[in-house]
Amino acid sequence: MAASPTTSPSLELPADATLPERHPEAPAPGEPIPPHSAVCFGCADVPHGLRLEFRVAEDPAGGAAVAARMVLRPDQQGAPGLLHGGLLTAAFDEVLGSVVALVTRPCVTARLETDFRRPMPIGSTLWLHARVDGRVGRKLYVTGTARLDAEDGPVVGTAKALFLKVGMEHFLRNSRPEDLEALGVSAEQIRAARS
Numbered sequence: 001m002a003a004s005p006t007t008s009p010s011l012e013l014p015a016d017a018t019l020p021e022r023h024p025e026a027p028a029p030g031e032p033i034p035p036h037s038a039v040c041f042g043c044a045d046v047p048h049g050l051r052l053e054f055r056v057a058e059d060p061a062g063g064a065a066v067a068a069r070m071v072l073r074p075d076q077q078g079a080p081g082l083l084h085g086g087l088l089t090a091a092f093d094e095v096l097g098s099v100v101a102l103v104t105r106p107c108v109t110a111r112l113e114t115d116f117r118r119p120m121p122i123g124s125t126l127w128l129h130a131r132v133d134g135r136v137g138r139k140l141y142v143t144g145t146a147r148l149d150a151e152d153g154p155v156v157g158t159a160k161a162l163f164l165k166v167g168m169e170h171f172l173r174n175s176r177p178e179d180l181e182a183l184g185v186s187a188e189q190i191r192a193a194r195s
């Protein structure tokens, strides 16, 4: 029977996956990771954003890992006094995407699964951690954990994701032209990618 268009292949790490190392030009463990864009909802200092703050984490197996922090604000509520669940998923998207960017870029999220394990009160701080567990060709398998109020606090959520490496043409073909031009891409480059 043909697979349903609403189901995707598993996020389990395939047996032939290898552990990718941090890119030689990526920051080292302990170093901060600056926002990858000045307007990113996840990591930039924008009024409505998540305003996640990052550093590279040590990975005992020699792989790529990040740690991040996010203060939960009153304008992020879902149920009264609690973080909106979709914002934990958005935070995981950003944190898991950032650890992938230590290995190779650009990549995009193909699939992301969140488990919500405990409520997250507004005013508390989430401490997130993510690691690239393995790579098979263009596919990067990533997992993450969110803890409450301390790096070793109670686990409030976990996530698994698959990121896919893409070429710059992914953005040249799909992003809004004015946003590409603001980054210095010429109208001619955009036209060429779309012809």
Ligand SMILES: CCCCC/C=C\C/C=C\C/C=C\C/C=C\CCCC(=O)SCCNC(=O)CCNC(=O)[C@H](O)C(C)(C)COP(=O)(O)OP(=O)(O)OC[C@H]1O[C@@H](n2cnc3c(N)ncnc32)[C@H](O)[C@@H]1OP(=O)(O)O
Pocket: 008, 009, 010, 036, 042, 093, 094, 095, 097, 098, 101, 105, 106, 107, 108, 109, 110, 111, 139, 162, 164, 166, 168, 171, 172, 180, 183, 185
């Ligand atoms: C020029 C200026 C550029 C400026 C920006 C540049 C760089 C940015 C740099 C750094 C960023 C740093 C940090 C970023 C941090 C956070 C950002 C958050 C990340 C995001 O917020 S990002 C937005 C949301 N994201 C999307 O907007 C993607 C929309 N989507 C697509 O664009 C396509 O869907 C794509 C490309 C994903 C795949 O398309 P495709 O054609 O390349 O690949 P294809 O379909 O052939 O699949 C190949 C193999 O992956 C398997 N596969 C595919 N999809 C799967 C799934 N869902 N589940 C399980 N397996 C899956 C297949 O089963 C096959 O497997 P197999 O090879 O074994 O057959």
